[in-house]
Amino acid sequence: MPARRLTPEQCEQIAALRETGMSYGRIARKFGCSESTVYWKCLALGAEPPSPQPLTARALGPAVAIRNGREIRRFTAEDDAKLLAMEAEGKRIADMARALGRQSNSVRARLMTLARHEARAEAA
The missing domain is CATH 1.10.10 (Arc Repressor Mutant, subunit A)
Known part of the structure; x- marks a missing residue:
């Protein structure tokens, strides 16, 4: 079965929910898609939670x-x-x-x- 396509309106709703502080997992369950899909849509639309974590100058973990x-x-x-x-x-x-x-x-x-x-x- 092909992956479910999200409409532009649903993508905007996903971004709005993320900006209210809702988790990727909770949003994914609400829209019937994967957390990685929600993450990608939020990244593409520039959506962030109300209090984003500070950005680190150095990457953590192995190269x-x-x-x-x-x-x-x-x-x-x-x-x-x-x-x-x-x-x-x-x-x-x-x-x-x-x-x-x-x-x-x-x-x-x-x-x-x-x-x-x-x-x-x-x-x-």
Whole structure:
């Protein structure tokens, strides 16, 4: 059975609920989707809880990990700088991913995360 598609209205409702402080799990149960879907929609829409945790300058944990049999590499400060430079040049996500040896979804999510970090820094 194919995955359930969320309407744009439902995505907006998900973001609004997250901003009220509702957990990813509770929102997922309400809409009949996975927590990772809720997380991705909130990331894409820039939705955060009312009191977001402070951002850490350093990543916690190993730089490389194995998850589900696949190697997962953290983005380094150098990777972030390259990514932002390529974005400023107008490169496509696929081209950025190829240049960094990463998956397109990984690059897209990292760009959204960096934008969220920048927005929080500007608000502070």
